[in-house]
Amino acid sequence: MNRLSLTQVGKRFDNGTQALSGLSFDVAQGEFVSLLGPSGCGKSTALRLISGLITSDQGEIIWHGARPQMGFVFQEPTLMPWSDALTNARLPLDLQHLPRAEANARAAAALARVGLNGFEEAYPRELSGGMKMRVSIARALAAQPKLLLMDEPFAALDEITRAGLNDDLLALAQQDDITVVFVTHSVMESTYLSDRVLVMSPRPGRITADIALPTRPRDRLSREFAAAQRRVAAALLEAA
Amino acid sequence: MNRPSLLAKMLDSLFPALLGVALLVLWQWIVTAEQIPPYVLPSPLAIAEALIANFPSLMASLFATLRVTMEAFAVATIAGIAVAVLFSQSRLAERALYPYAVILQVTPVVAIAPLILIWVGFDRVETALVLIGALVAFFPILSNTTLGLKSADFNLMELMRLYGASRWQILWRLQLPSALPYLLGALKIAGGLALIGAVVAEFVAGSGTATGLAWRIIEAGNRLEIATMFAALGLLAALGVAIFAGLSGLEYLLLRRWHESALKRPS
Numbered sequence A: 001m002n003r004l005s006l007t008q009v010g011k012r013f014d015n016g017t018q019a020l021s022g023l024s025f026d027v028a029q030g031e032f033v034s035l036l037g038p039s040g041c042g043k044s045t046a047l048r049l050i051s052g053l054i055t056s057d058q059g060e061i062i063w064h065g066a067r068p069q070m071g072f073v074f075q076e077p078t079l080m081p082w083s084d085a086l087t088n089a090r091l092p093l094d095l096q097h098l099p100r101a102e103a104n105a106r107a108a109a110a111l112a113r114v115g116l117n118g119f120e121e122a123y124p125r126e127l128s129g130g131m132k133m134r135v136s137i138a139r140a141l142a143a144q145p146k147l148l149l150m151d152e153p154f155a156a157l158d159e160i161t162r163a164g165l166n167d168d169l170l171a172l173a174q175q176d177d178i179t180v181v182f183v184t185h186s187v188m189e190s191t192y193l194s195d196r197v198l199v200m201s202p203r204p205g206r207i208t209a210d211i212a213l214p215t216r217p218r219d220r221l222s223r224e225f226a227a228a229q230r231r232v233a234a235a236l237l238e239a240a
Numbered sequence B: 001m002n003r004p005s006l007l008a009k010m011l012d013s014l015f016p017a018l019l020g021v022a023l024l025v026l027w028q029w030i031v032t033a034e035q036i037p038p039y040v041l042p043s044p045l046a047i048a049e050a051l052i053a054n055f056p057s058l059m060a061s062l063f064a065t066l067r068v069t070m071e072a073f074a075v076a077t078i079a080g081i082a083v084a085v086l087f088s089q090s091r092l093a094e095r096a097l098y099p100y101a102v103i104l105q106v107t108p109v110v111a112i113a114p115l116i117l118i119w120v121g122f123d124r125v126e127t128a129l130v131l132i133g134a135l136v137a138f139f140p141i142l143s144n145t146t147l148g149l150k151s152a153d154f155n156l157m158e159l160m161r162l163y164g165a166s167r168w169q170i171l172w173r174l175q176l177p178s179a180l181p182y183l184l185g186a187l188k189i190a191g192g193l194a195l196i197g198a199v200v201a202e203f204v205a206g207s208g209t210a211t212g213l214a215w216r217i218i219e220a221g222n223r224l225e226i227a228t229m230f231a232a233l234g235l236l237a238a239l240g241v242a243i244f245a246g247l248s249g250l251e252y253l254l255l256r257r258w259h260e261s262a263l264k265r266p267s
Helices: A043-051 A085-089 A091-095 A100-113 A129-142 A159-175 A187-193 A223-239 B006-034 B044-053 B055-089 B091-106 B109-120 B122-150 B154-162 B167-205 B213-222 B226-255
Strands: A003-012 A018-028 A032-036 A058-064 A070-073 A147-151 A179-184 A196-200 A207-212
Touching: A003 A043, A018 A043, A018 A058, A018 A179, A018 A207, A032 A043, A032 A187, A043 A147, A043 A179, A070 A129, A070 B154, A085 A091, A085 A100, A085 A129, A091 A100, A091 A129, A091 B154, A091 B167, A100 A129, A129 A159, A159 A187, A179 A187, A187 A223, A196 A223, A207 A223, B006 B044, B044 B055, B044 B226, B055 B091, B055 B122, B055 B167, B055 B213, B055 B226, B091 B122, B109 B122, B109 B167, B122 B167, B154 B167, B167 B213, B167 B226, B213 B226
Parallel strands: A032 A179, A032 A196, A070 A147, A147 A179
Antiparallel strands: A003 A018, A003 A058, A196 A207
16 A cells, blocks of 8 residues: 545445545555544544445545555454453454464564563453553554554543553554554544544544644653644634 | 451351251151151151162163253254354344244243154154253253344454454354353253253153153152152252253353453452
């Protein structure tokens, strides 16, 4: 994938809800893009359209270059409670019928990368919320994605855990040159993580602002960061 | 350490046993003191004597009943899971067949038993007994497993689809494990029902052809050997308890690592 383009995409659900209308944006290879908007603005729907889980009824989603291997992380860790961390991280590989030894090696490596060395045999109920989310990210990484779609992955976590996972996610995405489309309703989080923040209007959702942010690394306490955060917040208020 | 001491634990499990012994003593005392005739209520000692005197033949009957129960249970389990999987794969099959499964359930199986015996034939009584036991045990397995297969985490199902899972992969890796706690709960009910079905079927099958404990109860009743009747009844109860304990053990083994029901919480 060189670039992903959504042009004038619209989606109406069976129950008559117009979730999206005239949604257009581009994502370049290696970019970290956040979709920021109020609850119910169609952010998740946009992500599901990109994933191919649902199809749009207006407009087009165009992949310049081949459709990349994708990885998915939801708001809930959505782990299999009957499987240990390694088996959970291995899921995408098992579904592709990868040989067990190779799948185990890749899943273990993915767990190590999210800081869960030694937790391979732990069951989800033995892990904290943050650790479960790490397993969920490891599962996405095990698929070796070029595009990572994340739907409010850290919304249910406390501030401190969230900040740690934000840093780890950035590092992982940069190391592997992974493109990320990140859905959130947190101004702080989107400002900290993204190359670009796309602000969405309430339903039917479309992009009302496309804010490019200064280069990383960013200091959450710096004056520049506060200014950037204010720009994003102002755009969000204007959209609503 | 806040754990209950070993002594307290032993007392805990000793208590029901002590109560049982006390009741037996009371029973023995009342029967002796009131001089209740043994054909009305035999004393525990008389029952024990009857058990020992008829031990080989009662054991043979016990194993006959056990075999029918286990076969009925196995047939019901396999059929129940198979039909539940069919329902999960095809809404049409579920809509078409489920009402008939309910009718099968609400019709007292004792009422069908004579018909089944005639159809299967009195030369193959054991097959008929297994079939009747299986019919009684079938429904809870079907309905619970169907519910369990439907209770799979929807987000996890979407995730698997996104990673290109086939419907069989979703069934095997997601729906069946999700249904496991429901299935195990149903098996505990079905194990008891299979025993009830086997006993009822034997009552219906009646004279001569049957060899299980139910027949021994009828036979002993006809001969007014009430102590033997109680001995057979005691063995049936023990069999029921053993089946329940075995299935509870299986449940614990399969769920203890991950399911909420097996969680130990600090109290």
